[in-house]
Amino acid sequence: MMKIVFGLFLIVLACFRCYSxxxxxxxxxxxxxxxxxxxxxxxxxxxGDSGIPVEYIEISVEDQWGALKRGKIxxxxxxxxxxxxxxxxxxxxxxxxxxxxxHEATVIEDWWYPNYVKKYCPTLPKWTALNQCIALFKKKxxxxxxxxxxxxxxxxxxxxxxxxxxxFEINRLANGMELWKQLELAREKEQPIVxxxxxxxxxxxxAQGTFIQFPEYEEQCEIxxxxxxxxxxxxxxxxxxHGWLKKAASHALKQNYHCVFQFIEQVNLTKxxxxxxxxxxxxxxxxxxxxxxxxTAKFK
Numbered sequence: 157m158m159k160i161v162f163g164l165f166l167i168v169l170a171c172f173r174c175y176s177x178x179x180x181x182x183x184x185x186x187x188x189x190x191x192x193x194x195x196x197x198x199x200x201x202x203x204g205d206s207g208i209p210v211e212y213i214e215i216s217v218e219d220q221w222g223a224l225k226r227g228k229i230x231x232x233x234x235x236x237x238x239x240x241x242x243x244x245x246x247x248x249x250x251x252x253x254x255x256x257x258x259h260e261a262t263v264i265e266d267w268w269y270p271n272y273v274k275k276y277c278p279t280l281p282k283w284t285a286l287n288q289c290i291a292l293f294k295k296k297x298x299x300x301x302x303x304x305x306x307x308x309x310x311x312x313x314x315x316x317x318x319x320x321x322x323x324f325e326i327n328r329l330a331n332g333m334e335l336w337k338q339l340e341l342a343r344e345k346e347q348p349i350v351x352x353x354x355x356x357x358x359x360x361x362x363a364q365g366t367f368i369q370f371p372e373y374e375e376q377c378e379i380x381x382x383x384x385x386x387x388x389x390x391x392x393x394x395x396x397x398h399g400w401l402k403k404a405a406s407h408a409l410k411q412n413y414h415c416v417f418q419f420i421e422q423v424n425l426t427k428x429x430x431x432x433x434x435x436x437x438x439x440x441x442x443x444x445x446x447x448x449x450x451x452t453a454k455f456k
Contacts, residue, residue, distance in 0.1 A: 370394030
């Protein structure tokens with residue numbers, strides 16, 4: 157851990173020599189999930205301590221792409237393949253943003269349930285169990301559909317429901333913390349719930365669960381209706397497993413803050429780092445700006 161920390165500060169010292177007289181701000185986005193917010197604030201603390209002004213901008217994933225393209229934000233440290241591949245790849249291909257490399261961690265984002273639910277629905281985790289056990293997932297017994305709790309991000313959830321004829325509706329929540337509130341309410345009473353989750357995440361350590369087993373993802377699933385079980389609609393499969401996690405930057409960062417650009421290039425997040433970063437907020441209830449040392453202490 158100490159080698160990582162010292163390596164970061166060696167880069168920061170170079171940044172300080174390059175930019176100690178600059179009055180421009182580095183603008184860092186804060187998105188709707190915990191690890192991104194913690195890691196972004198930790199990096200901002202290092203950059204700020206080098207003498208470069210830093211500002212944090214609350215922004216949605218959808219809105220961040222235009223801001224990154226225009227240089228209104230300078231970098232995104234967590235670009236998740238399942239939900240962000242299309243806009244990211246499009247902008248990189250047009251040379252409107254810069255790909256800064258891939259983290260060690262690989263990711264999954266998909267439907268998930270806490271493990272206690274299986275004793276009420278033994279055919280889980282197979283996706284057909286959702287309809288077989290639909291009564292467990294209704295808000296009220298008289299409802300005609302089960303409820304899936306989703307977030308504000310684009311995963312094609314509605315397309316999956318349509319293509320696989322899953323008799324569920326989506327309750328779309330504003331951010332990750334709203335998802336975890338629903339999960340905690342369910343866990344307190346051991347009520348069945350199915351919701352969006354991802355890994356790496358705090359749940360890997362503190363709320364053991366299982367991802368729904370949809371038909372395995374292939375690229376054709378998203379573009380060719382003839383692929384898979386449903387010959388009429390696309391997305392009759394789950395999301396990609398073992399997806400990449402990348403970094404992105406605006407051209408303004410490379411042009412105006414080359415040392416910071418080099419610094420971000422060398423940041424490499426592992427699964428354990430992301431789990432611990434998200435746990436700081438959800439489990440340890442650290443909701444304010446975090447001193448960099450309280451974050452790096454967790455990054456072992």
